[in-house]
Amino acid sequence: MTGTYPHTRLRRVRATAWSRAMHRETILTPADLIWPLFVTEGRGVEQAIASLPGVSRWSVDQIVARAEEAAELGIPCLALFPHTQPERRSEDGKEALNPDNLMCRAIRAIRDRLGDSIGLLTDVALDPYTSHGQDGLIDDAGYVLNDETVEMLVGQSLNQAAAGADIIAPSDMMDGRIGAIRDALEDEGHVNVQIMSYAAKYASSFYGPFRDAVGSRGLLKGDKKTYQMDPANTEEALREVEMDLAEGADSVMVKPGLPYLDIVRRVKETFEVPVFAYQVSGEYAMIEAAVAAGAADRDAMVLETLLAFKRAGCSGVLTYHAAHAARLLHGRNA
Numbered sequence: 001m002t003g004t005y006p007h008t009r010l011r012r013v014r015a016t017a018w019s020r021a022m023h024r025e026t027i028l029t030p031a032d033l034i035w036p037l038f039v040t041e042g043r044g045v046e047q048a049i050a051s052l053p054g055v056s057r058w059s060v061d062q063i064v065a066r067a068e069e070a071a072e073l074g075i076p077c078l079a080l081f082p083h084t085q086p087e088r089r090s091e092d093g094k095e096a097l098n099p100d101n102l103m104c105r106a107i108r109a110i111r112d113r114l115g116d117s118i119g120l121l122t123d124v125a126l127d128p129y130t131s132h133g134q135d136g137l138i139d140d141a142g143y144v145l146n147d148e149t150v151e152m153l154v155g156q157s158l159n160q161a162a163a164g165a166d167i168i169a170p171s172d173m174m175d176g177r178i179g180a181i182r183d184a185l186e187d188e189g190h191v192n193v194q195i196m197s198y199a200a201k202y203a204s205s206f207y208g209p210f211r212d213a214v215g216s217r218g219l220l221k222g223d224k225k226t227y228q229m230d231p232a233n234t235e236e237a238l239r240e241v242e243m244d245l246a247e248g249a250d251s252v253m254v255k256p257g258l259p260y261l262d263i264v265r266r267v268k269e270t271f272e273v274p275v276f277a278y279q280v281s282g283e284y285a286m287i288e289a290a291v292a293a294g295a296a297d298r299d300a301m302v303l304e305t306l307l308a309f310k311r312a313g314c315s316g317v318l319t320y321h322a323a324h325a326a327r328l329l330h331g332r333n334a
């Protein structure tokens with residue numbers, strides 16, 4: 001296939017900017033970005049998160065302002081996560097079922113202001129609501145119970161859908177939850193509410209700052225290795241994705257992002273479905289730490305890492321850099 005030098009010079013098409021633009025295989029646009037936002041109680045509140053420099057928790061009114069900003073930047077979708085007050089956390093995480101919880105209030109407030117002009121993806125898992133920080137219900141030994149948890153997740157999903165969520169995104173890694181949630185959504189008439197499954201979510205060391213952001217880091221005892229995947233595995237990721245698609249997932253997610261682009265590529269090539277990836281909090285923090293240490297140029301690194309997700313086969317990326325990246329892509333100074 002490849003010719004021989006000097007007839008073939010691969011540098012020939014790289015010689016000018018116009019030619020590089022013409023030969024570019026992958027393009028990143030603001031429509032490829034999903035912006036995760038943390039919601040907290042109060043009015044006019046912005047709380048910085050020390051381990052995620054540049055990311056804040058916002059009260060509902062401020063989240064609405066962020067949603068307007070996102071819509072203006074051409075970001076198609078927000079991912080919402082609540083910072084639940086400690087007194088509303090419990091062993092069984094039942095605040096997840098409260099129709100007036102932070103998540104539902106944020107959904108309704110954004111919907112009231114912006115209608116259908118921005119998508120709302122809502123996290124389904126119990127970790128923002130449990131007093132022990134695990135994603136599900138636990139037994140006396142601390143083991144996360146699958147089927148009992150799935151029942152709660154179904155209730156949580158219906159609660160979010162009733163508030164106006166567009167995409168239910170279960171991040172809990174229980175078996176069988178996609179089918180159970182899909183059935184319940186159909187029964188309740190939410191036929192156009194999508195499910196984006198966190199299908200291949202790994203038990204990763206990259207989630208630390210997120211746990212600070214939702215307030216579960218200090219509560220969590222032990223780890224999540226009995227339900228999240230072993231970072232050593234890739235065949236198992238294909239089985240996870242296959243099952244979630246069979247159960248009715250509209251799209252699947254791989255998480256974390258950059259260290260798992262091989263998984264993205266295998267999933268995309270195997271199933272040819274929409275694949276998303278989450279550039280998680282620890283990845284964001286690594287970039288910001290490199291910038292703070294003078295080791296990297298933020299703008300270039302943000303755009304290069306996001307482009308890498310597209311090149312690997314992603315339809316889009318959840319990233320805390322979404323607004324910044326969108327401004328860069330519009331050629332505006334961030």
Ligand SMILES: NCC(=O)CCC(=O)O
Binds near residue numbers: 171208
């Ligand atoms: N369920 C969502 C997450 O766990 C996010 C992790 C992160 O950003 O580190």
Ligand SMILES: [Mg+2]
Binds near residue numbers: 173175199240243244
């Ligand atoms: Mg699964």
